[in-house]
Amino acid sequence: MAIYPDASWTHTEDTIGKYFNAVKYSEGGSIWEEVAKAEVNDEPTLIVGIGGLANSTVNQIKEKYIRRINDPQKKIHFMAIDTCRSDLAKLNYLSDSEKFFFDPPASDPYINLIDTVLTESNNKPQIKWCDPNLSTSIQFNGNGADRTRQAGRLYLSIRKCYNDILNKIDDIFKYFNNKFNGTHVRVILIAGVCSGTGSGCIIDISYLINEVAKNVIGGLWQSNISAFIYGPIPSFKDPKDLPSWERSCRHFIATMKEVNNFMSKDTGNQYVFQHENGTASSNDRIFDSCTIVQGYTDDAGVVLNDEQVQKSLEDYVIASLSKTNIEGKNYVSISSAIDGNINTTNEVSYKQVKGDNPNLPTDTGYFYRAVGFKTIHYPIQEIVTLLCDSALRALEDLYTNADRIDAEDYLKDLGLLPKGNPTGATPKYSRLDTTANRYQWFDQFFSNYERTAYTMITKKVQSLLPDRKSASAVKNYAMSVSAELYPFSGNWAENIADTVYSNLVDVLKKNPYQAKFLLQDILHSTNKGIFLWMLNQGTAAKSDLQKIRDASNQVCSEIKNNIGFLGISSDNYNRFRSAAFQVAWADWRIAVWDRMIKEFKEAYEILNNKDSTLFNSLVVLLRSISEIVGKDSSSMLTHDFKSQGNKTNYQPIFHFTEQAGDQPQMSTRLQDLIQYTLKWVDPSNNKTFVDSLGDKLMAQLLAVENIEKLNTSDQTQFMLAIQEVKKVISELLDDSIQKIVTNILIVFYSTKEYNPDLTNSIPVANVLNMLNDPKYINPTIAENINYSGMETDFQSNYHINPFQVAADAIYKEMCSATVCASLTGAGVNPALFKDYQLFSLMNDKLMVPYITDKIIQKIQAKFPYAQINTADSNYTYVHVYAGVPLYAFKGMAEYQTDYAMDTTEKGLHMSMSRDDLIPWESFPPMVNDLALKVIKANGNEYMNDPAYQKEISILQEVTNDANAVDRFGFFEGKIDPTNSHNNYYEMHYLFDYDVVNDAVVQKVLATYKADIANAVNTISANSIPITENDPVAYCTSQIAEKLKTTIYDYLQNAGIKFASRDVKPLNSGFVTSDISYSYEKVATSANNGFGGFYRTLRCSSKAREDMKKIRLICEKIQEQMDAVLKETVPNMTADLLKAFWRNKEQKEIRTFLKALGQNLIQIQVSSLQIVVTNSLTGKVYPFATNRGFEVQYLLYSVYAGWFTQEYRTNDTFRNTLDAALKSFEANPEFNENLIIVKAGETYHNNTDLQDMLKKCGIIAGDASPAKKISDTYNISNEVRSAFFDYNDKKTLEENETIDPLFVNVHLGDSTNFMSDTHVTKAIVRNLIAFYNYVDDIIKNAKLAVPANS
Secondary structure, three states, X not given: OOOOOOHHHOOOOOHHHHHHHHOOHHHOOOOOXXXXXXXXXXXXXXXXXXXXXXXXXXXXXXXXXXXXXXXOOOOEEEEEEEOEHHHHHOOOOOOHHHEEEOOOXXXXXXXOHHHHHHOHHHOOHXXXXXXXXXXXXXXXXXXXXXXXXXXXXXXXXXXHHHHHHHHHHHHHHHHHHHHOOOOOOEEEEEEEOOOOHHHHHHHHHHHHHHHHHHHHHHHHOOOOEEEEEEOHHHHOOOOOOHHHHHHHHHHHHHHHHHHXXXXXXXXOOOEEEEEOOEEEEEOOOOOOEEEXXXXXXXXXXXXXXXXXXXXXXXXXXXXXXXXXXXXXXXXXXXXXXXXXXXXXXXXXXXXXXXXXXXXXXXXXXXXXXXXXXXXXXXXXXXXXXXXXXXXXXXXHHHHHOOOOOOHHHHHHHOXXXXXXXXXXXXXXXXXXXXXXXXXXXXXXXXXXXXXXXXXXXXXXXHOOOOXXXXXXXXXXXXXXXXXXXXXXXXXXXHHHHHHHHHHHHHHHHHOHXXXXXXXXXXXXXXXXXXXXXXXXXXXXXXXXXXXXXXXXXXXXXHHHHOXXXXXXXXXXXXXXHHHHHHHHHHHHXXXXXXXXXXXXXXXXXXXXXXXXXXXXXXXXXXXXXXHHHHHHXXXXXXXXXXXXOOOOOEEEOXXXXXXXXXXXXXXXXXHHHHHHXXXXXXXXXXXXXXXXXXXXXXXXXXXXXXXXXXXXXXXXXXXXXXHHHHHHHHHHHHOOHHHHHHHHHHHHOOOOOOOOOOOOOOOHHHHHHHHOOHXXXXXXXXXXXXXXXXXXXXXXXXXXXXXXXXXXXXXXXXXXXXXXXXXXXHHOOHHHOOEEEEEEEOOOOXXXXXXXXXXXXXXXXXXXXXXXXXXXXXXXXXXXXXXXXXXXXXXXXXXXXXXXXXXXXXXXXXXXXXXXXXXXXXXXXXXXXXXXXXXXXXXXXXXXXXXXXXXXXXXXXXXXXXXXXXXXXXXXXXXXXXXXXXXXXXXXXXXXXXXXOHHXXXXXXXXXXXXXXXXXXXXXXXXXXXXXXXXXXXXXXXXXXXXXXXXXXXXXXXXXXXXXXXXXXXXXXXXXXXXXXXXXXXXXXXXXXXXXXXXXXXXXXXXXXXXXXHHHHHHHHHHHHHHHHHHHHHHXXXXXXXXXXXXXXXXXXXXXXXXXXXXXXXXXXXXXXXXXXXXXXXXXXXXXXXXXXXXXXXXXXXXXXXXXHHHHHOHHHHHHHHHHHHHHHOOOOOOHHXXXXXXXXXXXXXXXXXXXXXXXXXXXXXXXXXHHHHHOOOOXXXXXXXXXXXXXXXXXXXXXXXXXXXXXXXXXXXXXXXXXXXXXXXXXXXXXXXXXXXXXXXXXXXXXXXXXX
């Protein structure tokens, strides 16, 4: 009779079913892990997603990680972060502990957080960066960030949210540090930055990770975050929704501007985030690397949809988590292999791009990446699963097709049941029926013991008299006989259980299903449970005996109670003796039954425990695994069938399914291969695969060290038993896996599909017979098999070479990798960027090197610099472009234009406070002015781009700031006399600018005033050019020139300690090695008018902020210094200025008189006006109306009102006049005194001068009439009217101070004099002084002129 597995043997979905997750493909398990899963790399890694698209990606990465990565130590952790609870709930592969939801307090101040923050009286820290125009209608209730960037940041800024995520990240890094101490840790951060949460949180969460990591693992952490940022295309769902597309572009550009600002480790740009727990700040770079993931590709015109882009990134990340053997060296991750080669290549990309087009910018970051990825999946996991499914089903068929073993015969054979059929009933089991005589089996089993006991008890009874003690005496004796003759002496129960169990193990080893049913029949089967029947019969027999004993005991009691004085009668005596015997005999038999029941119960429990643990667990183990592998096989068949025709970056080498009606089935070719494999007899042991599988499974599971693992009630132990099954299958496959993999490959590549010249595909049996032909075995060669000979025979027999066909097909598919970005922005040739190519081939454990070598030859022929390694069961090609500037990504300029055109979006940048010195929106652009100039090269189109105009404006602002700061002395040139390419500037700055307080400023001003005094001493009146019209300004400028000390120096002298940083390309995130780029200030058309010095500063927000702070402080100090200079110079230079003016005016008066005497200037008085004629040019100057006082003091009027103005301000007039006089003076006959006398005779009346002096009370001949006048403080209107006839029109200012020198003219009083509006004491004094000086000149000239002249 066949064996039918019980339904209770199968556990796949219940609690026990979860123990089998290590086998379930859906849970990341497999029946054969050694190849199905790649080994996890050595780096503990946290994979973080921020926002909807990123979290969906992380969720799928988790699913692929479960299936494809072997991570027993849990080195990989996952975390999905979102502001929308419902979106997180959709992530089915991530556990709840891996989902982080921003859960703010459900109170009004937090639900309406924006209103709370913008109410200044609440003193919320977020107000320092929150956009004051942000909509207060946004609610913080767990339903997302409303597609608003600052809303995402506001969620994080809440105390509870910030603490929760900080603690979560802290726990993960502490786990890493405790379990993998001293190991390099990294974070893979994925973000979609086109909506609210991802773009609003990426900056702050990245710095939060950096902060936690530094605190936990210290110096091992160097911003080891590999960021992958989705561009607008994969983030955008509806191509018809233009406003959403434009918003996506704006968010992307805004985010990337911020990322870019913090991307270089050397800029020192300070990140600051004020939140409810305090202020987070850092000068570290934000990421170690940043990869832009676009929908554009390197194939012209090809745009991937969001699913294709997402899958490409998922597979790349999974590949980066696995170890790979680099050129035969130790195993590392693919990401480490890439990083180790790319970190030094950014400058190479820059040089090649600039070499191709020098007009492309230097002042941008050449440090982004683009990734291309292709995996050719060898379906070894699927095929091995199908093979194991077939093998397990075949093994189960062997088990279920065996006959059940008869339990009674089996026990008889073991000597545990008497031979024969004492009841005379029908053979087998009938005596065990409940209606059978329950004593027959007992009588036969205990016959020898019973016979002896009966005799001994009978003798004892016969010797006893019927008194009150005789019945008990007989009973006690019966008990002694029972102990003496007890047949179950020793460990009878254990012995019988051991006998049954040890013999059942032999059955187990051959057929666990058969053994399970046999033990059930022995113990408790409904129809055949022998031990259970024995226990039931023993209990019933004991009950019958108790009734007999009780009745006999009643008889004895009655007889004893009725014995009279004459004693007992003979009849009663016989009755008593018979009853006493029955009591004793029954008690003995009851005691025996008690002990027998106890022993059988013990034996039953021992064997039943074995049944419920070992036997049951074994069949559950085998049956459930078989069922799970069967389900996985069906799932794999369905997946392969559905994937046919779909081109992805994770492509199988070949498909192994075909359609059967409406359902997929295993391809005929694979069916033939599997059946061939299962039936093939291994010559080393003369067993088939199925036979070997059964033998090794039972031997392994029933080994002493593994028996205890077979217990479904102990999860830990039972899961170890599951691993033992996997171990057996692995060991069995490991012995032949290379042959199996090779056989599969050649079978599938020996078909007409891959060999069009074949009439028909080569039969599978023919292919496998050749591959397994012992004639090709050759121990003298490396692989022990002569594959070259096989190739020759295939070529000879079938005219194909499936080895080469397979190698060519694999190579071709690998090389079809698509880069998830187009690097054609700005017309750049992608080939100019330094790229890294990694080919990861199937390892030698799986694939024969003979085929691998053929693939390597083709790779090396086309990609001589590519790295080649071996990894898992796949063929992977990774193509990474490094050192890519953002302007090179296709579409970046258009995104930026959308960003620049709409400046109305609220909360677009993470900091939008009015108090920001450097608003985040002014961070360097993705595509700067020089790149736009190249991209939009048609005419001047680029100049109309709002992004270009904005950048030019900022560059001009930076230039103004830099020039001002340079004047203040905060830039110091560092010159290398041997190599000008090493020249650079050093910038001085302060960490705290508040140290420049009023006390410091007063020290600066005091030192400055002392320096002014020292500078004044270096100037003399003769050193002032006689042509100078404003000697105070001249002296001031001369003093300022001599004051070389800068404000920086003054502050240093005042005790201020400055820090310094180099203005070099590296410190602004540039990769050029030419340091002098940042030294160049020259404006050219090539640099749009801004030299490298200014462009370097523009790209450092830290430098820009410092310059603004420096300028603010220094301009205030400069204003005070200028005031000090203006106030101090006139006082300190009073004496030399007097001397200067005396010299200047005396020279000018002499020149004036000589010009008049030489007739170079002529004065004519008409009835209407005074006219001055320039005889050199003939030009006529109408001078003034003809009024009495002007005519009376004609010489002074023309000198003060016309000559000084022309001579001092008209260079042509002055130069012409001086040249003419010089020409005259060069004539030997020229007599200056004669000319002066002539002028005096023509225009000067000494009588007028004498009258004037008399009116002022001055006696002719006084030494200093001008001094005398100046000493007269009050000049009355009468005195004034002595000179002028219109005192009713003039106002004399009584309180004016009169300078005794010629100060009137150079102060412009001549204009007042001639304008007829205002007369001062100075005018009166200068009038007298002028004529006094003229009179002296003319007198002296007359004395010098010979009398006859």
